[in-house]
Amino acid sequence: MFSVPNLLADEASGLFFPESASTFSQQSDTVFYAITIVCVLFFIPITIALFGFASKYKKAKGEQAESQVDHNTKLELIWSVGPSFLLIAMFYFGARGFMEQRTIPEGAYEIGVKATRWNWSFNYGGTTQNSELHVVKDEPTKLVMTADTVIHSLFIPAFRVKKDVVPGRFNYMWFRATKASEKLSDEELAARKQVYKDASESWSYEKEGYTEDGYAFYDLYCTEYCGKDHSMMQTVVVVHETREELEAWVEEKGKRQPGVDPVTYGRKLYESRGCKSCHSLEPGVKLAGPSYAGSFGTSRELTDGSSVTMDYGYIKESIEDPKAKIVKGYAGVNMPSYKGMLSTDDIYCLAQFIKSLNPNAAKQEAEEADSGAAVAETGTEADVTSASE
Known part of the structure; x- marks a missing residue:
């Protein structure tokens, strides 16, 4: 995203800033360039005079410098009062821009x-x-x-x-x-x-x-x-x-569109709702929270010594009440609650996405579904067992 190389490569960018795309940007840039020009116009002649006077009035080594204490009231007023007006102008335009950014219009x-x-x-x-x-x-x-x-x-x-x-x-x-x-x-x-x-x-x-x-x-x-x-x-x-x-x-x-499967939508939620900041999709990679890879359907040890199965119920509970059952090793993690921020379908899709990261869980569910279909067709589990034998 935004970086110095990207800024330099951006044809819409100015000399110092990226593209101007708001009412504040033009105002801020104008004040910045005005102050920069004033500073440069003062810096160049002052620097030239500094080195010029240093060279012209340089004394030979060992020569005693003469006392030349004097002043010019008119000159001192000019170089003191004159720049003061520039400083007042800088303050005025800067303060005006600041106040405009602080004053929010009605109906925004x-x-x-x-x-x-x-x-x-x-x-x-x-x-x-x-x-x-x-x-x-x-x-x-x-x-x-x-x-x-x-x-x-x-x-x-x-x-x-x-x-x-x-x-x-x-x-x-x-x-x-x-x-x-x-x-x-x-x-x-x-x-x-x-x-x-x-x-x-x-x-x-x-x-x-x-x-x-x-x-x-x-x-x-x-x-x-x-x-x-x-x-x-x-x-x-x-x-x-x-x-x-x-x-x-x-x-x-605001909702899953028709035709979008739960796993695909769940992955989008994982990427857009902040899940990816704390939960990796790579096995064994520990971020702020435990990895999702291969986790669905497995048993997890909690901080209180008990264990829980990573299923739909646990995922929903952890999303809405993250501190209810904390996995061992993550006691200090402060995950915010998403209660009321995700719909039932959102949570279902997230769970489906997490389940897809464990092929064994998906395989087991498919076997259970096939077994259930066979039971429905033959009428009893005994018939299914006999058929398999």
């Missing part, structure tokens, strides 16, 4: 933001939450932000906005995006998705430059060190042309 479109280690979650109302920030062009957007355990900081370079996200309190940020995100055609998007499907790989935002829905995006990331995966706490911002387009996207993301 409100989006809830929750920062966790190490993921962003954006609430669009109800159970519709996503790791991507989607807003509307030329409409004010208000972010209501909080964090679960540590301080984070939300920064959108293209919008020139940044604000700390603090546990136990709400901070606010607003902006007005001015450039809508480009969207791939349905044919182009389908072709790109097919490449990843054939390779059994997940969609790459960085490689494609587009979201999985086909939108070009702006970068958003955390600029407050928040732990070992701080550098991975980044996501994307998409700007829609109209409110109707945004609402259609929100409605689509």
Whole structure:
């Protein structure tokens, strides 16, 4: 996502900043360039005069310097009062920009933001939450932000906005995006998705430059060190042309669409709801939480010495009440509750995805299903046993 090489390669970028895409960005850039020009215009003649006078009035080694204590009132007033007006102007334009960013317009479109280690979650109302920030062009957007355990900081370079996200309190940020995100055609998007499907790989935002829905995006990331995966706490911002387009996207993301199988949707939830930040899909890889690989259907030892089977019930309970049954070795992990944030179907799809990571569990369920079908057909389990013999 956002990096110095990407910035240098971005044709829409300026000399120091990425593409300007909000009302604040033009104002901030103007103040920055004005201050930079003033500083350079003072720095160059002062530096030339410094070296010039040092060379002209250099005394030979051992020669006693003469006392030349004197002053010029007119000159001193000029170099003191003159620059003061420049400093006042810098303060005025900087303070005006600061106050505009602090004054949120009435009727701004409100989006809830929750920062966790190490993921962003954006609430669009109800159970519709996503790791991507989607807003509307030329409409004010208000972010209501909080964090679960540590301080984070939300920064959108293209919008020139940044604000700390603090546990136990709400901070606010607003902006007005001015450039809508480009969207791939349905044919182009389908072709790109097919490449990843054939390779059994997940969609790459960085490689494609587009979201999985086909939108070009702006970068958003955390600029407050928040732990070992701080550098991975980044996501994307998409700007829609109209409110109707945004609402259609929100409605689509609020539930599983017809034809989308539970495993595929469960994987999307795993990637978008922060699960991947703490739970690996690789066997034996320990992150903040235990790995999902091969876990479904297995017995897990808990911190109190008891054990539990990793099944649908345990997954649902752990999502809604993470502290109820903690796996041994993870007592200090502070996972937030997702109760009310995921629908019953969401939890089912996540469980189906986790189950798909254990071929033995899927095989066992298939055998049980075949056995059940045979029982239904013959009438008794004894008949099934006899048939198998």
